[in-house]
Amino acid sequence: MEERLFFEHDGxxxxxxxxxxxxxxxxxxxxxxxxxxxxxxxxxxxFVHFARRLxxxxxxxxxxxxxxYGESDGELEDSTLDVRVAETLAVAxxxxxxxxxxxxxxxxxxxxxxxxxxxxxxxxxGGAILxxxxxxxxxxxxxxxxxxxxxxxxLQEAAATRDELVAALRSDGRIxxxxxxxxxxxxxxxxxxxxxxxxxRPGQRVLVSTARHRNDDYRPYDAVxxxxxxxxSTADLVVAETREYWDVRSMxxxxxxxxxxxxxxxxxxxxxxxxx
Numbered sequence: 657m658e659e660r661l662f663f664e665h666d667g668x669x670x671x672x673x674x675x676x677x678x679x680x681x682x683x684x685x686x687x688x689x690x691x692x693x694x695x696x697x698x699x700x701x702x703f704v705h706f707a708r709r710l711x712x713x714x715x716x717x718x719x720x721x722x723x724x725y726g727e728s729d730g731e732l733e734d735s736t737l738d739v740r741v742a743e744t745l746a747v748a749x750x751x752x753x754x755x756x757x758x759x760x761x762x763x764x765x766x767x768x769x770x771x772x773x774x775x776x777x778x779x780x781x782g783g784a785i786l787x788x789x790x791x792x793x794x795x796x797x798x799x800x801x802x803x804x805x806x807x808x809x810x811l812q813e814a815a816a817t818r819d820e821l822v823a824a825l826r827s828d829g830r831i832x833x834x835x836x837x838x839x840x841x842x843x844x845x846x847x848x849x850x851x852x853x854x855x856x857r858p859g860q861r862v863l864v865s866t867a868r869h870r871n872d873d874y875r876p877y878d879a880v881x882x883x884x885x886x887x888x889s890t891a892d893l894v895v896a897e898t899r900e901y902w903d904v905r906s907m908x909x910x911x912x913x914x915x916x917x918x919x920x921x922x923x924x925x926x927x928x929x930x931x932x
Contacts, residue, residue: 665746666739671727672720672747674754675711684782684928685756686710687747688719689740689763689771691902693800693834696725699764699902701910706917713921715928716756720747724836732836737770737845744774748781758782760861760924765902766790769851772880776857783861783927785920788902791876793849800846804833852879858888863923865894865916867901894919 657676662669688703690696707717722743724732748759760783763771768789775781790796801818808816816824821831830837862884864877877893884891896916900906 663746663750665743668723669729670720670723670743670746672718672750673707675707675717675719677714677716678712679714681714681716682924682928683757684760684924685716685718685751685754685758686760686762686785686924687744687751688717689744689761689767689774690719690722690725691763691765691767693836693838695765695902696721696767698904698907701907702901702912703764705912706920709917709921710924713925715924716751716754718747718751733830733839736839736841737773737849740767740770741774741777744770745778748774748778752780758928760785760928762787762920764788766796766846769849772851772855772862775860776855779857779859781860784863785923786862786864786880787916787920788866788900789851789864789877789880790846790849791851791880793846796849797843797847800833800838800843804831804838852876852883855880855883856887860884860889860891861927862889862891863894863920864891865896865919867898867913867916868895892923894923 659674661672663672688707691699703719707719710717721728722740723730723735744761751759759781761771761775761781762785764787768786771784772786772789775784801821804821824831825840825843830839864881866874866877874895881891881893896913896919898913898915899911901911901913
């Protein structure tokens, strides 16, 4: 059963979908943290399919739209990194009120980083599933600017340079981005991410994953896994045999990361078996 509902956080109504567990349920619920900007829409089917798989396996799931996304109220330009973390914690508390003893946060890309940062702040969060997390914010910020420049070229607009885009951010406080805005505050918060230095709460179970890279270089993810282990958490890295599943081509080709689904579900079952 899937139930659509709104709840209020910090004066803003946020839209959620509850995927109720089928049959015997585990003691843990899963809250999904969507990625940034257009990637949220492009990855939506991947999220929906996996939420239903988890529910069928006995794990209740809450998917939600952050402020300014989907059917949630608010403006996208007001959705800072701190706001995303606070919303995620509010959703975790909502899951707790629905009767689970512990919460696992699952996120993709920037949503995975949000999940990791939120899990640091709440002892009721027992684990995190980080699908291709943003580890270096500076690298991701440059990626966003390249994406903006490529979009201008595709539309045959007069393309600015990266330095000019940064100057526009600093002078105007925002630039148009994916039908909304990338604000200076969000850009600066993203640029400050150094995930391997920002995680360290002990006692968590963490799964870090990535699609296989051509160069087989997974050092950023290894660093995150190492940081969790050094803090006394259990952390694993899974390299899934799949191509990126959060871009336009993958959405229209109907790409679903089946190997990642299987590995993530097996990891969940090992840590939180269903109650008899």
